[in-house]
Amino acid sequence: MYRYDEFDAAFVADRLNQFSDQVARRLSGELTEEQFRIHRLMNGVYLQLHAYMLRIAIPYGTLSSRQMRKLAHIARRYDKGFGHFTTRQNIQFNWPALKDIPEILGELASVEMHAIQTSGNCIRNVTADHFAGASADEIEDPRPYAEILRQWSSIHPEFTYLPRKFKLALSGSPHDRAATQVHDIGYQLVKNARGETGFAVYVGGGLGRTPMVGHKIRDFLAVEDLLAYTQAIVRVYNLEGRRDNKYKARIKILVHEKGFEPMREAVGAEFAADKNDLLALPQSEIDRIRAYFAPPALKERAAQSQAVEARRARDPAFAAFVDTNVSQHKHAGHGVLTISLKPIGGIPGDATAEQMDLVADLAERFGHDEIRVSHEQNLVLPHVALDDLPAIYDALKADGLATANAGLISDIISCPGMDYCSLATARSIPVAQRISERFADGPRAKDIGALKIKISGCINACGHHHVGHIGILGLERKGVETYQLTLGGSGDEACTLGDITGPGFSYEDVVDAIETVVDTYVGLRTDAQEDFLAAYRRVGMAPFKKALYERDSGADI
């Protein structure tokens, strides 16, 4: 994985000094809260419902054991013993004291981490496929490009005061696990007819209160033009994006109001005019960065593991865990292991310091010292030998981390909701917990199959409900929580936004409504191979609507 050189280390130290000075000037009254706010946000410090919240970047979701242990240490020493992994490959601590924050940032810097640009109207933490460098279906590891974008966008003098936040995501596989089409810019690595690698570029995607799927602005962008083309997009946005209304300030609104074709022309003209600029990436530099991401030396192993087969035969829980949480690795005899942070009835994305330490230990012993954080709020050991799965499983199980539900109905994405967030209009975590308890991770969940439920506690859509196969949006109507359902959303390569079923459901009834949707699906699917999304795309809304609302009217009689 990437290691800081002297320049990177000096840069982070520099930034820490700058922020410490800003904190001191705020405390002395030299900076007003309004003037300070923008600086604390650009260093990851939010003011939340109960306290300050610190959001730490985990660029493209890659962590070493040493870094994970540092996060555990911060959780223990400065917080309440746990942290919350977010939907954008960050970790949040909800209870640090403001006075401790410079010290925490110093601790992070000692393991090559930071909280730079995890908030604010700037280019945010760059995210990528959490299976990058490991998955069998990959064209190329996208992380070297994500790292280059991370560096280039850090404290960019021109792009620090954008109209609104700006999010980049990269995928290296045809199957998009990074939700690139709902980012401000999404990059998908592709091969052209000559076999060269480049990017399909999407612009103007986003969720929030005005969800939009990104437009493909380039079919093929040469990798050397990555920075120059990105600069062109961001520059057009910086100059033309709306600044009169923060809810209409994202690039998706600019693309929508200006029109996609005029936007494409404006970006193309800006890019062409800058052709002589020296942002062109030298191949030597791409290679230099790529060397950091060289795959670990994996031993030759048989494709099928006898250790796994023997254990599977006598332990159905282990078998379910392997079937559900292990994905195909590009190297035979290995797997990509998802460690679910969605225990049944638990809080999606939370991990205790002890759990973080355990994952760090397992990564060191069995996983070539690599850990990933997924935007689905799980952890991943990207390179494990299948033969080691029994030992890993036993260790995980002892610490409550062996939930066999990756990709299943109880693998729910949820925003923090009213329990933590000052913007929320409804609870979301307790809804996730109740759904999780209803369906659990047993045979029924396995029979239901792949199903992504995503929950947001307000229209800002941090829980990505628009792209949930089933989305749940918590709203407040006349002082009462009501939950609107959407069906058929998807954040993958066939990106679609969900359709609203109709009137919302009460906090009490929403889990029954989800069960009605699920039972309806199970009743109409062609066979167990047809997952929820495929079935919905085949039959549409009508049967679900009928089941949901005729049931309700029946109940009134």
Added chain:
Amino acid sequence: MPLYKNGSFVQDPWSAIPEGEAMSPAGHVIAPLSWWQAERQAFAGSNVPIGVRIDPGTPMEEFLEDLPRFALIALVIPKFQDGRAYSTARLLRERHGFKGELRAIGEVLIDQIQPLMRCGFDAFEVTDPVTQAALEAGRVPGVTHFYQPGVNEAPQAGARPWLRQAGR
């Protein structure tokens, strides 16, 4: 209006033309773009120094043709969070080769001085007393390592290969 330039506060040789007033024949006035557009014919053949004030959101095509005529361009920053002038400044310097004074006016605060300089500004009208005091004390907070090319900056040792600028 206190003017900060080249590391210190200096006497401002320029003055702004209030709306509707005529320009003194000596020049050295900063005129709104609309004023310039209306009066430009009167200055054909004159070589008095002219400055122009550009509000954010003004399409650059409206004044690019006249760039060689301007000794000073003042870009308005209505709120310090408004980042449009940063892009405009870079384009003026790097793409259009503007060599005159590039002045930031409006809400110019101490923490924005460095990024503004890196985008090509070389003069700042400072009304905020805290910013004035910091600049008078020689403090321009910022960072010293950069991942991107800045206007008129030499590449740093150990920096990235894309940290370059045109002409080098």
